[in-house]
Amino acid sequence: MAIVAIFFVIQFPNFFPGIKFTGDWIIITEIGLTLGIANAIFKPILNLITLPLRLITFGLFSLVVIMGLIWGIDILFTQIDIPVNMTLVKVGILVWFLNLIAIKI
Numbered sequence: 001m002a003i004v005a006i007f008f009v010i011q012f013p014n015f016f017p018g019i020k021f022t023g024d025w026i027i028i029t030e031i032g033l034t035l036g037i038a039n040a041i042f043k044p045i046l047n048l049i050t051l052p053l054r055l056i057t058f059g060l061f062s063l064v065v066i067m068g069l070i071w072g073i074d075i076l077f078t079q080i081d082i083p084v085n086m087t088l089v090k091v092g093i094l095v096w097f098l099n100l101i102a103i104k105i
Contacts, residue, residue, distance in 0.1 A: 004032070009091055010080075018083040035070070050065060070088065
């Protein structure tokens with residue numbers, strides 16, 4: 001799902017303004033796999049740490065956790081630049097929504 005999200009973000013620049021990408025499909029795959037691994041390893045740990053905040057906000061704080069993971073991927077890969085503004089929120093909502101779909105399937 002992470003590869004699909006990254007591919008969607010790069011293919012529709014009008015919906016995600018400000019994202020700069022230099023690379024090919026191999027880099028897209030590497031970024032997506034890294035995001036998927038981060039979701040599999042770090043997200044459960046971060047969800048456990050932020051459990052009180054997620055309970056207070058009825059689960060919406062998990063969006064902040066996902067945005068933090070995406071921001072970390074942005075720092076790790078120099079080929080993609082996601083500005084820390086509404087664009088990061090939109091990408092976070094997309095990944096959050098795709099994660100919800102993946103859990104239901």
